[in-house]
Amino acid sequence: MVDVAQDLLSKLVVRRTAGVTCVGRIVEVEAYLAAHDSACHAYRGRTRKNRTMFGSPGKLYVYPIHARYCMNAVTQPVGVASAVLIRAVEPVAGLSTMRERRGTDRLLDLARGPARLCQALQVDRRLDGWDLTRGARIWIAGDATPSPRMRLSPRIGVTSNQSARLRFFVDRSPYVSGPRRFHSQDR
DNA sequence: AAAACGATCTACT
DNA sequence: GTAGATCGTTTTG
Numbered sequence: 001m002v003d004v005a006q007d008l009l010s011k012l013v014v015r016r017t018a019g020v021t022c023v024g025r026i027v028e029v030e031a032y033l034a035a036h037d038s039a040c041h042a043y044r045g046r047t048r049k050n051r052t053m054f055g056s057p058g059k060l061y062v063y064p065i066h067a068r069y070c071m072n073a074v075t076q077p078v079g080v081a082s083a084v085l086i087r088a089v090e091p092v093a094g095l096s097t098m099r100e101r102r103g104t105d106r107l108l109d110l111a112r113g114p115a116r117l118c119q120a121l122q123v124d125r126r127l128d129g130w131d132l133t134r135g136a137r138i139w140i141a142g143d144a145t146p147s148p149r150m151r152l153s154p155r156i157g158v159t160s161n162q163s164a165r166l167r168f169f170v171d172r173s174p175y176v177s178g179p180r181r182f183h184s185q186d187r
Numbered sequence: 188a189a190a191a192c193g194a195t196c197t198a199c200t
Numbered sequence: 201g202t203a204g205a206t207c208g209t210t211t212t213g
Contacts, residue, residue: 030194039194049210066195067207085194115195125208157194177195 004075005031005084006168010148012141013089015121020097022121024089024111025145028169028176030155032072034081037166039158042081052129053081060138062128068115069124073132073140087114087156087167090175113177148173151182 008029015022032040034053041050041063052061053074061072061083072083089111091098098110098120111117118124123138132139149171154162156178169176 032194041194047210063194064208065193067193067205068195069208070194072194087194109197113195155194159193 001033001075001082002031002166004073005029005166006150008073008084008086008140009150009168009170010145012092012143013086013117013121013138014141015094015123015138016136017122020094022094022097023092023141024117024121025092025175026086026088027090027173028086028088028167028178030085030087030168031166032083032085033166034076037164038160039155039162039164040081040083046081050081053083054079055129058131058133060123060127060130060132062118062123062125064125065115069118070114071118071123071127085114086117088112088169088175088177089117090173091120108174112175116177151180153179153182 008026011026013024034040034042037043042053046054052059056078057074057076059074061074062069072085074083076082091110099105101122102110102120111120151169151171152165153167154165155167
């Protein structure tokens with residue numbers, strides 16, 4: 001699970017909408033660990049809102065927060081409600097479209113933050129439950145980029161289980177949201 | 188039907 | 201660094 005989160009770092013999120021393809025390199029993620037993690041949306045059991053997390057792996061879990069949306073990849077077998085929150089990507093392609101959607105020209109503000117990147121990639125709740133392995137609309141792609149140096153820290157914005165270091169981010173990337181200080185070892 | 192709640196963002200010192 | 205805005209969704213009466 002943690003290894004899945006770490007493996008997502010430096011992979012690409014590809015988002016295809018009518019006539020436009022936007023791509024971002026993942027530079028920051030957080031892991032949420034089902035039953036053992038009081039900060040996980042699924043901690044208190046299955047509901048309509050978190051049902052995607054309880055489903056099969058490889059699905060997109062989109063949830064609303066503070067009038068915005070954030071996206072996760074479901075990672076574990078059916079019934080184990082773990083997911084990886086994608087917190088920030090480095091814009092790689094489709095930048096002009098991302099600027100339009102975000103309403104800013106500032107490169108660093110395009111996709112630095114979980115709700116910002118959803119806005120830049122035009123992801124909302126209609127994509128909740130989408131199959132990321134389908135290779136359409138939105139999916140994850142690898143590339144030949146060598147594994148970056150990775151840092152760990154507590155997760156951002158959670159009010160419980162703050163001692164867990166389940167935030168992973170690319171060392172020295174300017175596209176990481178929140179504090180870039182780290183509390184632990186690299187990979 | 189009303190109120191409360193955020194895994195946040197923006198603008199401003 | 202932080203106060204205030206924000207609004208879709210869930211929870212409560």
